[in-house]
Amino acid sequence: MNNISIDFSEIKTFNDFYTQLKIKIAIPNYFGNNLDALYDFFSGEASLPLDIKFNNMSTEQIDTFQSLIETMKALSTEVPEISFHYY
Known part of the structure; x- marks a missing residue:
């Protein structure tokens, strides 16, 4: 299993x-920095x-x-191989 941990501090x-995400996982160059x-x-x-x-994650960040x-959350519901947690 691949693990990605993003530190929101x-x-x-x-x-x-998006900058931190790109450090943690190889994302294609054409990736647009948006939720879609x-x-x-x-x-x-x-x-x-x-x-x-x-x-x-602080309350403000949430x-x-x-x-x-x-x-x-939608991803983890629709794609069973993805688990998502936030703290």
Whole structure:
């Protein structure tokens, strides 16, 4: 199983998130930094099975990144080989 752990203690913006994600996993150059591209990549191109963890999320970040969290929850529901957790 592939594991991706994203440390949100250093993330303030979506661009920060995508930068850290690209360090953690090989994403194609054509990847567009948006939630649709993220969903498409993980549901069709990522090597599975995959365990994704968002660590050190503050309450404010949970609010700020709610759309990202919802996208990841949808992925883990629709693609059984993907598990997602956030803390």
